[in-house]
Amino acid sequence: MKFLHLLLSLLTVITIWQTPALTAPFTDAPLQLEKGSETVAEFEAKPVIKKIPGFRIRVAGYNIAHARGEETGGLNEIGKPSKLKGIAQLIRNNRIDIVGFTEISKGDLRVLFKNQPKFIAKYLGYHHVYAQNVRKGLLLATQGNAIVSKYPIVSHTNHKLYRSDEKHEQRGCLEAVIDLGKPGKIRVLVAHLSLKADESTKQIEDIWKMVEASAEPVILLGDFNSRPGSERMKWLSQKMKDTTSNLNTTFKNKPDVKIDYHFIKGPWRFGVSKVVGFDLGYSDHGCLINDYWLQKTK
Numbered sequence: 001m002k003f004l005h006l007l008l009s010l011l012t013v014i015t016i017w018q019t020p021a022l023t024a025p026f027t028d029a030p031l032q033l034e035k036g037s038e039t040v041a042e043f044e045a046k047p048v049i050k051k052i053p054g055f056r057i058r059v060a061g062y063n064i065a066h067a068r069g070e071e072t073g074g075l076n077e078i079g080k081p082s083k084l085k086g087i088a089q090l091i092r093n094n095r096i097d098i099v100g101f102t103e104i105s106k107g108d109l110r111v112l113f114k115n116q117p118k119f120i121a122k123y124l125g126y127h128h129v130y131a132q133n134v135r136k137g138l139l140l141a142t143q144g145n146a147i148v149s150k151y152p153i154v155s156h157t158n159h160k161l162y163r164s165d166e167k168h169e170q171r172g173c174l175e176a177v178i179d180l181g182k183p184g185k186i187r188v189l190v191a192h193l194s195l196k197a198d199e200s201t202k203q204i205e206d207i208w209k210m211v212e213a214s215a216e217p218v219i220l221l222g223d224f225n226s227r228p229g230s231e232r233m234k235w236l237s238q239k240m241k242d243t244t245s246n247l248n249t250t251f252k253n254k255p256d257v258k259i260d261y262h263f264i265k266g267p268w269r270f271g272v273s274k275v276v277g278f279d280l281g282y283s284d285h286g287c288l289i290n291d292y293w294l295q296k297t298k
Helices: 002-014 081-093 116-124 197-213 231-239
Strands: 055-063 098-104 127-136 141-149 153-160 172-179 185-192 218-223 260-265 268-270 274-276 287-294
Touching: 055 081, 055 185, 055 218, 055 260, 081 116, 098 116, 098 185, 098 218, 116 127, 116 141, 127 153, 127 172, 141 153, 141 172, 141 185, 153 197, 172 197, 185 197, 197 218, 197 231, 231 260, 260 287
Parallel strands: 055 098, 185 218
Antiparallel strands: 055 287, 098 141, 127 141, 153 172, 172 185, 218 260, 268 287, 274 287
């Protein structure tokens, strides 16, 4: 009875919706192009570049820690409706077209039975797919990856990634084909990798095989739980372009703690990445944003 009383009290307090303060949104103007990029033929150091060839999309990757905020443990683990709404507003106010979420949940006790991907998609008027990788108890907690897109999602597949022991947390990569219309289709992959070096090394190798096999231009997003100096990230950076290489933090705004990334393969031009949301307290990760221009192919 004490547990039930505590739970009911908690539900009453947390389900009070609040409108959190938001940082100033990006303008709709494209972000500056990155100097020295192998995918950029010319570069001018201007705050805004108005005319860039290709079809532009703004893409984000965001580990939202099931909207619990920065604190962990005990009741801090409960996903807050006000923070979930704030996350949706952040995506809207920054005019993001496609976002890949990690550590997002669907319909369990820990998030007060909220279908988080569906809520965000409905708030934005977007399409979405969700892939569950972790389930604890019947309804206690779930976790997975999601893609929320302004453009139709043609198909999707969830890949359960390698783990050396079944007792270790299952990690996954959600793969989706998105139809941009006249410019064509692209493939977006959203990955959440292991904290264990041996597992994440194998996982990265497996993801690269998915990328290599793609007939469409690829954007790979996610929480890799690995820093840029690790051998596995150096290896992937030789295969694909890390378009977030200008950043040195994605976790708790701590210097030199970059574990979230964007990678691309194919005929893309791209801007300089920004990370936003640290000051809002929605998650212990920041939201990584960049602009991409899909070039015409023969």
